[in-house]
Each structure stands twice: as C-alpha cells, then as structure tokens.
Amino acid sequence: MARAIELHDIGMVFASRQGSVHALDEVSFGAEAGEFLCIVGPSGCGKTTLLKILAGLLFASTGTVQVNGESVRGPISNVGMVFQSPVLMPWRTVLDNIMLQVEVRNLDRGKYRQVALGLLQLVGLAGFERKYPYQLSGGMQQRVSICRALIHDPALLLMDEPFGAIDALTREQMNLELQRIWLDHKKTVVFVTHSIPEAVFLADRVLVMSARPGRLLKVFDVELPRPRTLETMAEPRFSRMVTHIRREMQAHGGLE
Amino acid sequence: MPTDAALGLPGPGRRARWLTSPSLRPRLLAVYHRLAPPAYALVALILLWYLALFISRTPDFILPYPDRIVVAFFKDAGLLYRHTIVTLQEIGLGLAIGIAIGLMGALSLVWSRTLETAVLPWVFLLESTPKIVIAPLLVIWFGFGITTKILVVTLLVFFPVLVTTIAGLKSVETDMLDLIQSMGASRWQVFSKARLPTALPSFFSGLKLSAALATIGAVVGEWMGADAGLGYLLLSAYDSFATPLLFAIIVLLAMIGTLLYQAAALCERLMLPWHASLRQESTIAM
Amino acid sequence: MSLWYLVIAMTRISDSILPAPHQVAFEFLDKYALLVRHTLITLQEVALGLLVGVPLGVASAVVLVWSPALERAIMPWVVFLQNVPKIVVAPLFVIWFGFGIGTKIVIVCMLVIFPILVTTIVGLKSVEPDMLDLIRTMGASKWQVFYKARLPGALPSFFSGLKLSATFAAIGAIVGEWMGADAGLGYYLLVAQHNVQTKALFASIVLVAVIGLLLYQLAVVSERVLLRWHVSVREEETRRVRA
Numbered sequence: 001m002a003r004a005i006e007l008h009d010i011g012m013v014f015a016s017r018q019g020s021v022h023a024l025d026e027v028s029f030g031a032e033a034g035e036f037l038c039i040v041g042p043s044g045c046g047k048t049t050l051l052k053i054l055a056g057l058l059f060a061s062t063g064t065v066q067v068n069g070e071s072v073r074g075p076i077s078n079v080g081m082v083f084q085s086p087v088l089m090p091w092r093t094v095l096d097n098i099m100l101q102v103e104v105r106n107l108d109r110g111k112y113r114q115v116a117l118g119l120l121q122l123v124g125l126a127g128f129e130r131k132y133p134y135q136l137s138g139g140m141q142q143r144v145s146i147c148r149a150l151i152h153d154p155a156l157l158l159m160d161e162p163f164g165a166i167d168a169l170t171r172e173q174m175n176l177e178l179q180r181i182w183l184d185h186k187k188t189v190v191f192v193t194h195s196i197p198e199a200v201f202l203a204d205r206v207l208v209m210s211a212r213p214g215r216l217l218k219v220f221d222v223e224l225p226r227p228r229t230l231e232t233m234a235e236p237r238f239s240r241m242v243t244h245i246r247r248e249m250q251a252h253g254g255l256e
Numbered sequence: 257m258p259t260d261a262a263l264g265l266p267g268p269g270r271r272a273r274w275l276t277s278p279s280l281r282p283r284l285l286a287v288y289h290r291l292a293p294p295a296y297a298l299v300a301l302i303l304l305w306y307l308a309l310f311i312s313r314t315p316d317f318i319l320p321y322p323d324r325i326v327v328a329f330f331k332d333a334g335l336l337y338r339h340t341i342v343t344l345q346e347i348g349l350g351l352a353i354g355i356a357i358g359l360m361g362a363l364s365l366v367w368s369r370t371l372e373t374a375v376l377p378w379v380f381l382l383e384s385t386p387k388i389v390i391a392p393l394l395v396i397w398f399g400f401g402i403t404t405k406i407l408v409v410t411l412l413v414f415f416p417v418l419v420t421t422i423a424g425l426k427s428v429e430t431d432m433l434d435l436i437q438s439m440g441a442s443r444w445q446v447f448s449k450a451r452l453p454t455a456l457p458s459f460f461s462g463l464k465l466s467a468a469l470a471t472i473g474a475v476v477g478e479w480m481g482a483d484a485g486l487g488y489l490l491l492s493a494y495d496s497f498a499t500p501l502l503f504a505i506i507v508l509l510a511m512i513g514t515l516l517y518q519a520a521a522l523c524e525r526l527m528l529p530w531h532a533s534l535r536q537e538s539t540i541a542m
Numbered sequence: 543m544s545l546w547y548l549v550i551a552m553t554r555i556s557d558s559i560l561p562a563p564h565q566v567a568f569e570f571l572d573k574y575a576l577l578v579r580h581t582l583i584t585l586q587e588v589a590l591g592l593l594v595g596v597p598l599g600v601a602s603a604v605v606l607v608w609s610p611a612l613e614r615a616i617m618p619w620v621v622f623l624q625n626v627p628k629i630v631v632a633p634l635f636v637i638w639f640g641f642g643i644g645t646k647i648v649i650v651c652m653l654v655i656f657p658i659l660v661t662t663i664v665g666l667k668s669v670e671p672d673m674l675d676l677i678r679t680m681g682a683s684k685w686q687v688f689y690k691a692r693l694p695g696a697l698p699s700f701f702s703g704l705k706l707s708a709t710f711a712a713i714g715a716i717v718g719e720w721m722g723a724d725a726g727l728g729y730y731l732l733v734a735q736h737n738v739q740t741k742a743l744f745a746s747i748v749l750v751a752v753i754g755l756l757l758y759q760l761a762v763v764s765e766r767v768l769l770r771w772h773v774s775v776r777e778e779e780t781r782r783v784r785a
Contacts, residue, residue, distance in 0.1 A: 057675050077681040083672045091694045104680040104690065115623045132771050293615035318637060384705070384758040385751040386713040389728075392735035393743055397559065463626075471627040480735075481719060487630075494633035502634060510626040517625040 002069025004033040004156065004188040005054065010063035012049055022213040023049050024060070028208055029216060033155070034186040038199035038251075040245065041209030048194040050214070051160050054190060055079055067156065072256075080149025080187075082162040086141035088133040094120070095129035095141045098148045105152060112151060119147040123177060139170040146178070152183065163198070171231060175201055178229060196249075200241050201228055208245055210252045218248050296464040317497040325507070328500035336491070336508060342485040344512070346402060346474040349515075350409020354466065357410065358417025359459075360527040365418075366425045366451075375420070383419055387411055390478055395480045403486070405477035412473040413466040417459070424458025425451050471509060486512075562740045563686075566748070569741040582747055583726040587643060587715040588757065591650020596707065599658030600700070606659075607666045607692075617663075624656055629717055636721045646718035646726070653714040654707040661703030665696030699771045701765040708757035716750060722763065727753075 008159040013023035023046040031037050039047050053065060056072040058253040065072040067079075080101075088097045089156040095116055123143040133141055138203060142162060147156060147213055163171045182189060193199050199206045222241060224232055232238055302322055308314075309321055316324065329336070365379075366373050391408050398404045428450050436450050478487025486505055493501040550562050561569075570577065606613045606620075632649050639645040669691050676769055719728025727746050734742035 052675065055675070057678060074679070075678040077679060079679050081676055081679050083676070085670075085672065087676055088671045088672060089673075089691070089694065091697075091769075100677075100690065101680055104682045104686055134771065203676060229667055290614075293611070294618040297615040297619065300718055370683060381755065383752075384709050385754040386709055386716060388713055389716055389731060389747050389750040392731050393740070393747060395735060396740060396743070468625045468627065475627065475630050476717065476720075484729070490630060490633055494637065499634075499637065502637075506630055506634065509630045513627045514622065514625060 003030045004068060005190070006030040006066040007050075007054065008064045008066075010050070010053060010065070012046065012053065012058070013061045014099030022055075025213040025215050027063075027144040027209075027214065027216050029219070031188055031190070031205075032255045033188055035127065036182060036189045036202060036204045037154060037207060038191045038193060038203035038205070039207045039209060040193055040196055040199045040249075041214060042211045042249070043194065045209045045211050047194075048160055051158050051190065051192055055081060056156055066147060076156075079156045080143070080152070080154040081144050082149050082157070082159040084164045086133070086145040088144060090133055090140055091130065092132075094125065094131050094133070094144050097144055098134065098151055098165050101148050101151050105226075105238070108142060109136065109154065116147065116151055119150055120144075120211065126228070137170075139166050139174060142166060142174065143177070145154060146181070150181070150187075153185075157187045157189045159189065161192055161194070165192070171198070176230070180201065183227060196242050196245050197233065197238075200224075200238060200245070201233060204256060209247055210249075217252055220245060284365065289389050317499045320500040320503060324500040325503040327509075328498075328504040332501055334503065336486075336504065339484055339486050339489045340512070342402075343471075343474050344486065345477070346405040346477065346485065347409055347470045347512070347516070349402075350406045351413055351466065351470050351474060354410040354413030354470075355463065357415045358462075358466075359421060361414075361418045362421035362425060365422055379415075379418060379422075383415055387415065388473075391476055391480050394477075400481040400483075404480065405474055405482065407479075408477035409470050409473035413470040416462040416465040416469065418462075420458045420462025420465075421455055424455030427458060428454045457524075457527055460520070460528065463523070464482065464517055464520045467520040468513055471513040472518060475509065545662045559740060566599075566744045567740050569745040572682035573742065575746060577749060578719060580727045580730045580780040581726060581753070583605060583643075584712075584719070584750075585714050585753065587646040587718065587726065588711045588753070591647045591714060592645065592654055592707070592711050595654030595711075596658055599655040599703075599707075600638070600662050602655070603659050603662035603666060604652065606663060620659060620663075624660055628652055628656070631712070632717055632721050635718075640670065641722045641724070645721070646715050646723070648723075649718040650711045650714035653710040657703040657710065658700070659703075661699045662696055665699030666692050668699060669695050681687065681772070697769055701761065701769065703766070705758055705761040709754050712750060712754040712757060749750075 003070070007030065008028050010024055010027040012022075014023055029037075037161050039050065041047050044090060049058060053060045054067070054072070056065075056075045067076055089100065089218060096115070097118065098116040099109065099112065102109055102116075117126075117129060117199045120129055125140060125143055125147075128136065128140070129135065133144070136144070147160075163174050166174060179202060191199075191202060196206075200222055206222060208217045208220070209215065210217050220241065224235075224237060224241075261407065305319075305322055309319060320328075365375060388408070388411075390411060391404075392408050394404045394411075398407060432450055432454075436446055441449065473486035474485065475490065478485040479491060482488040487508055490502065490505045490509075493499075493505060546563060603745055606616060629649070631652065635645050635648050635652075641646060674687065677691055682690070692713060698756060715726065716728035716731070719726040723729040727750050731743060731746045731750075734740070734746060
C-alpha cells in the first residue's frame with residue numbers, strides 16, 4: 001500500500017528580475033493516510049510553495065511528488081484546499097460557494113446539496129446557506145471555505161495558514177472544530193502555519209522548516225491524546241513541546 | 257514610463273558597474289520583450305494600410321498613404337505651428353483657471369457644512385451630464401474670441417478637479433483625524449497636515465483626467481466658431497478635403513493630449529513618490 | 543434659482559442673452575413636438591452606438607485577455623489611446639461615412655469602446671490568484687475558469703466603464719451632429735445658436751443634460767440590480783438607509 005503523500009528531495013528555484021531565488025532545498029517527507037501533518041517555519045521559508053507543489057499547481061525544480069502512489073504531473077483533483085483568505089465568490093451565496101466545487105466537477109447537484117447543508121450544520125452555520133459572504137464574519141467565511149474543501153470528500157486536505165487572519169479567540173474555536181471534523185472524516189491533512197502552539201495542538205507530526213532556502217530541520221511526533229481540548233494547551237507536556245520546537249527554530253536563525 | 261528605480265537600474269554614480277553587470281542582458285531582453293510586440297503591431301497596421309490602399313485604389317482624400325501624412329506634416333509645418341500655439345494658449349489658460357476654480361470650490365465645499373449639503377448633490381448630478389453642450393451658449397455670451405474657448409476648457413477641466421479633490425479631502429481615516437486631534441491640532445493643522453496630503457493622490461487622478469479633457473475642450477470650442485487654432489484648421493482641412501493634413505492635425509492633437517497627460521503624470525510622480533498607485537502603474541507599464 | 547431671477551431683474555438683461563427660467567419652461571410647452579422629434583433622433587443615435595459599442599468593447603476585452611500574445615501587442619496602444627482626445631477624429635468619419643446617422647453611430651461607438659474595453663480587461667484580470675489555484679484543483683476547464691470566476695468578477699469594473707460610456711455616448715451623438723446633420727438635438731442646438739434663440743438653446747441644453755443623466759442612471763440601476771453583492775452597491779444602500 002502506497003503512502004498518502006510522498007515527497008522526495010524537493011528543490012525549488014524561482015527566476016526573478018533580481019536573479020534566482022532558492023526557495024526550497026532537499027525537502028523530503030511523507031504521510032500515511034489519515035495523518036495530520038503541520039508544517040511550521042518562519043515567513044518566506046517556502047511553506048506555501050511546498051503546498052502548491054504538493055497540489056500540482058507548481059512544478060518543483062528537482063525531486064518527485066507522489067499522491068496515493070501516483071506521480072503528480074499537473075493539478076491534482078482528489079484534494080480540498082483552504083487558503084489564508086477564504087477566497088469566496090462575493091456574488092454567490094454561502095451554499096452556492098460550496099456548490100462551486102460540485103458544479104465544476106459535474107457531480108450530482110441534488111445529492112450534494114444535502115451534503116453541503118450537512119457540512120454547514122457540522123461547522124455551526126446551519127441557516128446561513130442563503131447569506132452572502134459579506135454578511136458573515138471572517139471566521140464564518142473561513143468555515144464556509146472549509147466546507148467547500150470537504151464537500152467532494154477528497155482524500156487529502158491542504159490548508160495554507162487558514163486561520164492566520166482570524167482573531168485569537170475565534171482561532172482556538174476553529175482549531176477545536178477542525179480537529180472534530182478531522183476525527184469524523186479521517187482525511188490526510190497538510191496544514192501550514194507559523195503558530196507553533198497551533199501546530200502542536202492539531203498535528204500528529206510537526207515538520208519544522210528553516211528560513212530560505214527552506215529545508216526540513218526536524219520532525220516532532222506529538223503524542224498528546226485526542227480529542228485535545230483547551231485544557232490540553234495548559235498541560236506541561238504541551239508547553240514543553242512548544243518550547244522544544246521554538247528552540248529548534250531559534251537555533252537555526254529562524255526566529256528573530 | 258517606468259523609472260530607473262522601478263527597472264531596478266542603479267543610479268548614475270554606479271553606471272560603470274551597471275554596464276559591466278552580468279545581469280544587464282536579461283534586463284535589456286525584458287525591455288525588448290515589452291516593446292517588440294506593440295512595435296510589430298504598428299508595423300503590421302501600416303503594412304495593412306498600404307496593402308488595402310494598393311488593392312482598393314481608394315482616393316487620397318478618403319484615406320491617404322501614411323507617407324503622405326508625414327509629408328503634410330513637414331510641408332505645412334509653419335501653418336501647423338501657428339495654429340498649435342493658439343490652441344496651446346487656450347488649453348493652458350483654460351487649465352489654469354479650471355484647476356484653480358476646481359481647487360477653491362473643493363476647499364470651500366469641504367470647509368463649510370451648509371455649502372456642502374446644499375451644493376454637493378448638484379455637483380454629483382452635473383458630473384454625469386455632457387457638459388460640452390453648453391459651448392454654443394458660451395458663444396452667444398462671449399462671442400467668437402479666445403474667451404469662449406478658454407471657458408469651454410475651464411468647464412471641462414473644472415469638474416474632475418472639483419470632484420476628485422472633494423473625494424480626496426474626505427478620504428482621511430477617522431482614526432487619523434482622532435490621532436491628530438489628540439495632539440491638540442488646530443483646525444488649520446488638521447487640514448494642512450492630514451486632509452491636504454491625503455487628498456493629493458485623488459487630486460492628481462483628477463488632474464490627469466483634466467489634462468486629457470482640456471484638448472477636447474479647446475478643439476470643440478474652436479469648432480463652435482474660430483479663425484485660428486488646430487480645431488479650426490481641422491475643420492478647414494475637412495472642408496477642402498485636404499485629408500493628409502487632416503490626419504496630420506489629428507496626430508498632432510493626439511500628441512498634445514498625450515503630452516499633457518504625461519506632464520500631469522510626471523508632476524504626480526515627482527510630488528507623490530510615496531503613493532502606492534505609482535509603483536503599481538510602473539509595473540503595469542512594464 | 544432666485545439668484546437667477548435677481549440677476550435678470552438687476553441687469554435688465556435681454557432674454558436673448560439670458561432668459562428667465564419660466565421662459566425656458568414655456569419654450570418646452572411651445573415647441574413640444576419639435577423638441578420631441580429631435581430628441582428621439584439623438585436617442586436613436588445614442589442607443590444604436592451603445593448597442594454596437596458595448597458588445598464590441600466587451601468582445602475585444604475577452605479576446606485580449608484570452609490571448610497573451612495579442613494583449614502584449616495591442617494593450618500598450620489601448621493604454622496610449624485611452625488618454626488621447628478621440629473626438630477630434632469626428633470630421634474624418636464624416637468624410638468616410640457622410641452626413642447620415644451612420645457617422646453619429648460610429649462616433650458614439652468609438653467613444654464608448656475605450657472605457658468598456660479598458661475596464662472589462664481590468665475586471666477580467668482581477669481574479670485572485672488563490673481563486674485560480676483553487677478552481678484548478680477542482681479540475682476546471684479554461685472555459686469554466688472563464689465563466690465561473692473571471693466573468694462575474696469582471697462585472698463591477700465593467701459597470702464603472704458602462705457608467706462612463708453612458709455620458710460619453712451623449713457627447714458623441716451631439717458632437718457627431720455638430721459635424722453636420724439635419725436633425726437631432728445637436729443640430730437643433732446649433733440652429734438655435736445661429737438664430738440667437740437663447741430660450742430654445744437653453745431648452746435643448748436641459749434636454750441633453752437630462753438624456754445624459756437618464757443614461758447614467760440607467761447604468762446605475764442595472765448595476766444595482768445585477769450587483770447586489772458588490773461593495774460599492776452595498777455601501778450606497780447603507781448610506782441611503784442612514785439618510
């Protein structure tokens with residue numbers, strides 16, 4: 001059985017007006033199906049680039065990417081993506097925004113309408129399906145975009161700092177919800193963040209990256225029991241882990 | 257036009273190093289890739305023009321060969337020069353008066369709340385009307401002299417300046433106003449330190465629009481009746497079917513319009529080097 | 543208004559220079575049929591010009607966005623021509639197309655195309671890169687990307703161009719008629735000017751202004767109906783609720 005994702009020796013060099021930029025260097029990692037991976041690293045370390053390479057939206061300069069045992073040669077489709085901004089279409093209602101995924105994929109609209117409503121219920125947005133994005137708060141909008149990433153039941157979920165623009169209180173709430181959804185659906189998740197506590201709270205494994213050119217510094221296994229709660233964050237084991245990761249990043253000049 | 261800085265070129269002091277820089281070639285290539293396609297398009301258009309005329313044998317007064325236009329340019333250079341001066345005069349005076357009135361109007365409207373509530377709705381209403389139709393009326397009032405043309409230019413120039421300056425003056429963030437008031441600023445200080453600088457970008461976008469409109473105002477003013485100016489010359493070339501000259505005048509007017517616009521854009525760039533739209537524009541221009 | 547009457551009373555100005563407002567109003571009643579006839583002709587020119595110019599502008603924008611090669615070759619010229627006084631080409635069109643309605647329509651068309659073309663291009667290119675990435679992971683075809691993401695996203699920008707071209711269309715028709723015509727409000731304006739019928743001149747100026755305003759409002763209303771979701775429309779609505 002092939003692993004859910006497998007990246008081998010990924011390097012990335014961008015050509016720009018100022019010369020070439022070495023964004024990623026010899027990054028290799030993999031994940032089993034249903035595993036929750038968090039990637040932390042300083043700003044500009046190529047986390048987003050890595051995610052896009054994984055999604056087949058960018059091509060790595062060197063190395064190979066496999067998803068479910070198949071080489072990635074173009075945008076993969078058995079995937080749901082969530083970005084830092086919700087990227088909702090302002091002219092579509094909440095429900096229609098989720099249904100975009102269904103329309104583009106030519107799936108059965110009647111059937112998936114029910115799925116969408118169920119997902120909205122799951123993220124606590126039941127009754128909001130006819131609202132427009134501007135009538136929702138930032139956190140609610142991001143919940144909608146998570147529903148959109150889940151509706152076609154993809155095996156892989158790629159999240160690029162999805163809660164980076166959300167206030168701290170809502171962010172904790174969103175982390176709890178994401179964990180609940182993940183426990184329900186058991187998808188493979190690659191989650192990029194620059195909050196170490198968020199990474200430790202969510203992940204099975206935390207991948208720490210260095211500043212540019214982005215290298216994989218170390219992988220930490222998080223062995224905190226699930227479901228984790230807000231109290232988990234107060235436990236000594238939790239803060240030890242966070243401190244540990246922070247030291248690792250500091251040692252490599254990743255943090256100022 | 258992108259500035260040297262926008263192109264990433266170093267200043268003149270380090271020119272020697274710049275010349276020997278190994279990355280010069282890609283930069284020149286980038287300039288080439290930017291300029292070549294539009295140049296090819298122009299060449300293609302001119303070739304097509306010749307070809308179409310050659311095949312259809314269209315008479316000169318309908319569509320002259322491009323080289324005939326160039327010839328007209330030089331043959332009638334003296335004539336063109338004389339009339340250009342007249343039109344430029346109308347444009348210059350009209351712009352000066354229009355901008356001054358527009359600015360003063362904006363300042364007084366923003367300064368006085370009663371004036372604002374009474375007059376501003378009318379300003380917005382009139383903004384979207386075709387103001388040029390007042391030109392014939394101005395002829396009745398002020399005759400066929402230069403005054404009428406200056407007033408037509410003023411009329412067209414005044415509105416964009418007024419509207420954009422008002423918008424600019426009112427665009428100060430409330431937080432910024434609160435901040436400066438917490439420093440104990442007087443009403444005048446609030447105005448000169450916060451409102452006025454904030455209004456400049458918007459004012460300049462109005463100025464650029466005015467610069468483009470001023471030429472139209474002068475030409476249409478001359479069309480209403482004149483004995484000099486490029487608009488007048490345009491009509492007399494049209495009356496006598498001197499189409500090559502007609503084309504030459506159109507090109508000249510296009511150049512004047514562009515120069516005025518670029519002059520306004522240059523002022524903007526010199527006065528507002530900090531404004532984001534400039535950086536953005538220079539990247540679009542790339 | 544009272545200022546207007548005051549000036550007339552004080553200066554005892556002749557009504558061939560400045561007629562009183564009520565005189566202009568009577569002019570409307572007097573020459574009702576004549577004004578309507580000329581107005582209808584101008585409206586026809588404006589409508590046909592818009593009907594041809596707007597689709598042409600949108601179509602060119604789509605073509606330019608679709609083909610990067612064409613865009614690189616032609617877009618710099620469009621940007622250049624955008625700030626050039628285009629109306630001065632009007633006499634040339636008269637030479638080419640004569641004094642008929644065709645010339646006026648072409649002039650309206652020419653003035654209308656540019657704002658539509660430029661704003662539609664800006665709109666079509668305004669899609670967030672993340673949105674493009676997202677929709678690609680859904681396996682969207684080029685066509686789906688276009689009509690699901692680019693086209694609706696271009697509407698706000700398109701409407702700002704449409705509002706601009708509504709005013710331009712009225713100007714184009716009037717100036718077109720000034721170049722030579724035997725009917726239309728622009729023609730009527732010139733006749734009134736020649737005969738120093740200032741009342742008639744005022745009446746037709748008011749009519750042209752009203753046409754311009756109505757066209758503009760038409761664009762505003764269609765924007766409001768179609769773009770209920772867009773920020774500019776929403777803000778306007780909240781402002782109206784507050785006022």
